[in-house]
Amino acid sequence: MLDLKLIRTNPEILDASLKRRGKNPIAQQIVSMDESYRAALTELQELQTKRNQLAKSFGEAKRTGQDTTALAAEADQIKAAIAALESKSNDLNQVLLDELSGIPNLVADDTPEGLDETTNIELRRVGNTPSFDFEPKPHFDLGEALGKMDFEVAAKLAGSRFVVLYSELARLERALAAFMIDIHTQKYGYQEVYTPILVNEKTMYGTGQLPKFRDDQFQTTSGYWMIPTAEVALTNLVAETIQSEDQLPLRFTSYTPCFREEAGSAGRDTRGMIRQHQFGKVELVSITHPSESKTEHDRMTSAAEDVLQGLKLPYRVMALCAGDMGFAAQKTYDLEVWLPSQNIYREISSCSNCGDFQARRMNARFRPQASADNPKPGTEFVHTLNGSGLAIGRTIVAILENYQRHDGSIAIPTALIPYMGGVEVIAKK
Incomplete structure (x- = not known):
């Protein structure tokens, strides 16, 4: 499997290697899939942080005898959103890994040119x-x-x-x-x-x-x-x-x-x-x-x-x-x-x-x-x-x-x- 960091930073290297093998470019597709996955991860982390902050507020409200109905409802919404995002990020990651696993190795510089x-x-x-x-x-x-x-x-x-x-x-x-x-x-x-x-x-x-x-x-x-x-x-x-x-x-x-x-x-x-x-x-x-x-x-x-x-x-x-x-x-x-x-x-x-x-x-x-x-x-x-x-x-x-x-x-x-x-x-x- 290829180094995903290399594809992110130098996508042209992958496409040049694929061209030498007679295959179509795919680097931009991989970069886009990676960006979608990382965006989902970022959103998930933000929700998890919000959930933790809400848990503290809920505990404080309960300790001081305040009404926690609204906080509980919000917590349920965040819980459902986290579950959906976890599923989404897992799916995006699997699709990315499946795509990466089908890409051949980079061709060495001193490998002869040619297609057959x-x-x-x-x-x-x-x-x-x-x-x-x-x-x-x-x-x-x-x-x-x-x-x-x-x-x-x-x-x-x-x-x-x-x-x-x-x-x-x-x-x-x-x-x-x-x-x-x-x-x-x-x-x-x-x-x-x-x-x-x-x-x-x-x-x-x-x-x-x-x-x-x-x-x-x-x-x-x-x-x-x-x-x-x-x-x-x-x-x-x-x-x-x-x-x-x-x-x-x-x-x-x-x-x-x-x-x-x-x-x-x-x-x-x-x-x-x-x-x-x-x-x-x-x-x-x-x-x-x-x-x-x-x-x-x-x-x-x-x-x-x-x-x-x-x-x-x-x-x-x-x-x-x-x-x-x-x-x-x-x-x-x-x-x-x-x-x-x-x-x-x-x-x-x-x-x-x-x-x-x-x-x-x-x-x-x-x-x-x-x-x-x-x-x-x-x-x-x-x-x-x-x-x-x-x-x-x-x-x-x-x-x-x-x-x-x-x-x-x-x-x-x-x-x-x-x-x-x-x-x-x-x-x-």
């Missing part, structure tokens, strides 16, 4: 794309031919956009998760966390999934929400807390199943494992001092890149333009892995700096260390960052396609062989 993916900027390419002496097959043809990937059975069990993996492909999911977690914990110092995958509405609100993206989520009949990413639970670990400055940064990682009702554009990636309702993902979350979030963003992106480099998968790093970024992000880097069957790079990780946007929604703060100039410092909002480190399903897709052989078998990346129990090749039995 065609204006994203390529920062670098790493690794050589493979060359084949045969026509490379898509991952779903490879997996089905191996007898280890089944979409028809998954459709019987659940419906479209699900998959069943067998044998070595099922183990590959588990091996990749362990491989990624080991890199992030042992090399980059992330703390591994096991979290709920069902969370309440407040938790989903804290990271920005609700209320704006309600229709994109799965909700149970008992009111729980199924997480679309472990970012939701990991970031909310610091909700309603005040960290000491020397505790920052906090770095968390988790491997969880993720669930998304909206699985992409209609008619796109309808086959295969690119867009599914359920998928595994290793997530990275950092909670930092505001002055360190830019550096942490680069560090997090490097951690995700390290996984791709360890697997020797060719990829590129993209700086997303303002119009292609997510709701909570102020700056985002995407990692895109090479898919031979499509002859293009496809997203496999998105690493975003959210600034204090989520922290304001969660009321997540830190207290700076005391100094001679400031012996009793107040609290400040932390900055939050999140990134995929990586999406497991898409990593399986990339391995199948980049490591495929002429006979349809799949070589296992060297770094994964120990996690696969020594299996070096996946072949049809």
Whole structure:
């Protein structure tokens, strides 16, 4: 959520950011709603002061034996007016909060201009794309031919956009998760966390999934929400807390199943494992001092890149333009892995700096260390960052396609062989 004080004093900043995202201006509407709410509060406070003064007059009149009929009638009128104003101010505040909660984060100054993916900027390419002496097959043809990937059975069990993996492909999911977690914990110092995958509405609100993206989520009949990413639970670990400055940064990682009702554009990636309702993902979350979030963003992106480099998968790093970024992000880097069957790079990780946007929604703060100039410092909002480190399903897709052989078998990346129990090749039995 954005700082309401900033919108009051510099409404042009909000509208300029919205314009960069391709959205209509809204600052003046927010300012007007805020003025109405604060006017109602002022009127309410004046009535409450008048009520207190009247209570004193009533007490004095009663003590001295004066007639209190008129005072009592006036008190009843003020009581009714206060109740009406309390209801009005609460309604105005809720409408204001609802409007604020639907406004995306301010775009960072160094985020590229543009409204869609065609204006994203390529920062670098790493690794050589493979060359084949045969026509490379898509991952779903490879997996089905191996007898280890089944979409028809998954459709019987659940419906479209699900998959069943067998044998070595099922183990590959588990091996990749362990491989990624080991890199992030042992090399980059992330703390591994096991979290709920069902969370309440407040938790989903804290990271920005609700209320704006309600229709994109799965909700149970008992009111729980199924997480679309472990970012939701990991970031909310610091909700309603005040960290000491020397505790920052906090770095968390988790491997969880993720669930998304909206699985992409209609008619796109309808086959295969690119867009599914359920998928595994290793997530990275950092909670930092505001002055360190830019550096942490680069560090997090490097951690995700390290996984791709360890697997020797060719990829590129993209700086997303303002119009292609997510709701909570102020700056985002995407990692895109090479898919031979499509002859293009496809997203496999998105690493975003959210600034204090989520922290304001969660009321997540830190207290700076005391100094001679400031012996009793107040609290400040932390900055939050999140990134995929990586999406497991898409990593399986990339391995199948980049490591495929002429006979349809799949070589296992060297770094994964120990996690696969020594299996070096996946072949049809």
